[in-house]
Amino acid sequence: MEATEVGADVAPGDTRGGRAEFALPDRLPKSYRVRTELETILRDLDEGDPVPSERDLAVRFEVARETVRQALRDLLVEGRIRRQGRGTVVSRPKMVQPLSLRSYTEGAISYGRVPGRLLVSWDDIPADPDTARDLAVPVGTSVMHLERVLLADGERIGLESTFLPLHRFAGLRTTYDPSTSLYAAVRGSGVIFGQATERIETVLASPREAALLECTTALPLLLLHRRSLDAAGDPIERVRGLYRGDRIAFEAHLTQ
Template sequence: MTATKHELLRSHLQNLIERELAPDERLPTERELAQEFGVSRMTVRQALERLENERRVYRVRGAGTFVARPAITKSIELTSFSDDMRRRGLTPGSHLRTAESIPAGANVGFALGLSPADEVVHLERVRTADGVPMCIEHTYLSAALVPKLLDRPFDNSLYDLLRDHYHIRLVRAEQSIRATVLDEATATLLQVPAFSPALLVERTAYDQRDRPVERAMSTYRGDRYAFEIEVVRPTTDGTG
């Protein structure tokens, strides 16, 4: 079967990305590609759209098309961000923006089994991999379970801190993932254009005593992060 023009162009651009262009380097413009390969701009656009869907490139309105950095794929396991990055040979980092004790409020209180007036520790951190921002993370912990937590450093994994200093081992979580777009403030922190696609992950984690300990809301860059989910077909007696 003969490849279409946009498939041939896509293959050429993929080779260019893999062999010659660095991450965040700009590709030739649609007009330049159309002239070089003698195809229509619509054909160029189809090839670029496919590469964008494959997360090999990203577009910035008014600036052009750029080589995307490799996406980080996370399986659905209860692991810390730091552990995830180390498994992939990346150096995890964290920039602490907020560390405070506040009332739980209705939503966090419900998730953690607390009264809205009960105190929780709130941490807001920009999580990085090899110095590149990956996500904005808001974490809420029952203050009664982690006394003097705000007096401790947050340079490394919070899960390790909970285990080593409070004997709390998180063993399971209820988690939801949905697509969203970044507002200007969050996009600036993640160093991507405003209204870029993102993943919003909401999680309630439970310890070895099945107590809800952590409520976390994390916003991940859509161009650098993906989740792997294993789907198993249930066993049935029928042949359906």
């Protein structure tokens, strides 16, 4: 494909004048053009409004239905639209979860959503090397493992696996309701959260994870690793959280 020159007599990547100039393609993919037009249409629609059908969009934009289908797939992955029955409707905005020492419950409520959880498993397991390191226990030590599906207004948006040192939190077995906030229960036991380290990556779901999150294995997920310490610097938890990239976003507040 030939390129259209940007800036007279300036080669791609030339930084003369303090800025780089690059050659741009003279033609954008049809699916990108269709997606741009679709975004304009979506701005005039409300949550739950139907999106025009593939056939109607193909006729309107004078492109093949596969071109429209690709643009719709991109918007589905981004969470701008969602399937409903045999059609497609406009999605509500993604829930924004703050990266902080607040619980998922607090974050969901602050965004006007109703939080919930479905218990998948709750058992004691031997600590593997990574878990043992993060919880400061010997490898093979029994640790508490809690796996739950996270809900927002009844919709599955995350899958959270939490590992806790059993010697500190064995009492949760008789006092804690796993459909509620674990952070509230930990704080209620007298533990004060001091700090946490988090790392976020993008991954694809395994078949089991996709089934629990009611999504496809092709949907990008946000994988969050967290290690939390109490005010004295002792480990509280190790968390592996998977979140649907089309339903949730994370936000950090930074200060100097």
